[in-house]
Amino acid sequence: MDWFEQSLVRLVKSPHKAWLETLPRQLHDFLSKPHGDFRKWQRVLKQLPDINTEQQPTASLGDTVGIGPAELASDSDRARMRGLLKQLQPWRKGPFELFGLNIDTEWRSDWKWQRVAPHLDSLSGQQVLDVGCGSGYHLWRMLEAGAEDVWGVDPGELFLTQFQAIKQYMPASIADRAHFFPVGIEAMPELKSFDTVFSMGVLYHRRSPLEFLQQLKGLLKAGGQLVLETIVVAGDETTVMMPGERYAQMRNVWFLPSAKALAVWMQRLGFKDIKVVDHNVTSLDEQRSTDWMQGESLKDFLDADDPSLTVEGYQAPIRAILTARV
Numbered sequence: 001m002d003w004f005e006q007s008l009v010r011l012v013k014s015p016h017k018a019w020l021e022t023l024p025r026q027l028h029d030f031l032s033k034p035h036g037d038f039r040k041w042q043r044v045l046k047q048l049p050d051i052n053t054e055q056q057p058t059a060s061l062g063d064t065v066g067i068g069p070a071e072l073a074s075d076s077d078r079a080r081m082r083g084l085l086k087q088l089q090p091w092r093k094g095p096f097e098l099f100g101l102n103i104d105t106e107w108r109s110d111w112k113w114q115r116v117a118p119h120l121d122s123l124s125g126q127q128v129l130d131v132g133c134g135s136g137y138h139l140w141r142m143l144e145a146g147a148e149d150v151w152g153v154d155p156g157e158l159f160l161t162q163f164q165a166i167k168q169y170m171p172a173s174i175a176d177r178a179h180f181f182p183v184g185i186e187a188m189p190e191l192k193s194f195d196t197v198f199s200m201g202v203l204y205h206r207r208s209p210l211e212f213l214q215q216l217k218g219l220l221k222a223g224g225q226l227v228l229e230t231i232v233v234a235g236d237e238t239t240v241m242m243p244g245e246r247y248a249q250m251r252n253v254w255f256l257p258s259a260k261a262l263a264v265w266m267q268r269l270g271f272k273d274i275k276v277v278d279h280n281v282t283s284l285d286e287q288r289s290t291d292w293m294q295g296e297s298l299k300d301f302l303d304a305d306d307p308s309l310t311v312e313g314y315q316a317p318i319r320a321i322l323t324a325r326v
Contacts, residue, residue: 007179015193030182041161044084049077061144063110067169070100090293093134106293108286109137119277121225123147126195131185132202136163139178152180190218200229205252220326232259232320248301248310259320271324278321
């Protein structure tokens with residue numbers, strides 16, 4: 001439990017301590033039955049160079065989440081770090097920079113944050129949860145925005161490993177306030193304790209989107225804010241599309257409502273002050289293949305002759321951001 005010990009101690013003193021009724025057992029089960037590559041990924045982390053010997057690193061939590069300065073690492077340190085971290089591909093959410101080594105991720109997640117940030121309440125002093133946090137890029141941005149503690153949940157073992165790779169170099173004053181647990185939202189109790197809950201890029205993967213929205217609602221304290229980002233389609237309050245076996249080459253896409261229909265769903269579930277604050281067509285510059293994610297990306301999922309359509313003939317991805325209160 002070494003990976004989670006500090007976070008569990010922090011949880012004891014937090015408003016979410018009821019989570020301790022279920023979480024330790026779930027973490028024990030996770031560690032006792034790891035994914036086939038998880039042990040290999042752990043070994044990668046242990047081999048990363050220890051470069052914090054004489055001077056503590058500094059962190060920049062801006063558009064590129066960076067740790068430096070570059071002078072703390074030698075060229076051989078960077079070469080070793082690059083070779084090891086490349087074993088943790090694909091790197092999807094970022095970008096990151098470690099002592100001059102740039103990790104150019106598939107997604108320019110900073111662009112999403114730039115769309116989200118103007119519509120947030122102040123996160124200063126808040127307890128913030130990110131459901132489906134991926135590699136944790138946005139957790140660092142939430143700390144930059146003033147959050148007291150950020151809690152990420154995502155069952156992806158590779159994402160957890162990537163998060164730990166960044167966290168282990170972070171100054172303790174920052175790292176001790178960032179937490180990642182490899183569980184899904186369905187394994188969480190109804191805590192009603194978070195000031196702000198984020199869910200970005202998850203809703204369309206859920207077979208029961210209304211149940212998922214209800215679960216998000218159950219994690220917020222009274223007056224708390226939900227920030228929801230998801231793929232939508234054009235249409236009115238009654239428009240919902242259920243694609244066939246694949247959408248943009250993704251197998252696990254279930255329901256794609258219009259932003260207006262999604263707002264109706266949220267209203268029916270008891271959310272208040274619902275606002276559609278952003279509507280954005282995903283560009284080929286925001287999601288693309290890189291040296292750190294060498295597989296297919298958005299351009300491969302769109303019709304080569306008409307990029308307004310997916311390869312299956314559906315409307316190309318539009319992403320909306322909605323905010324609401326409980």
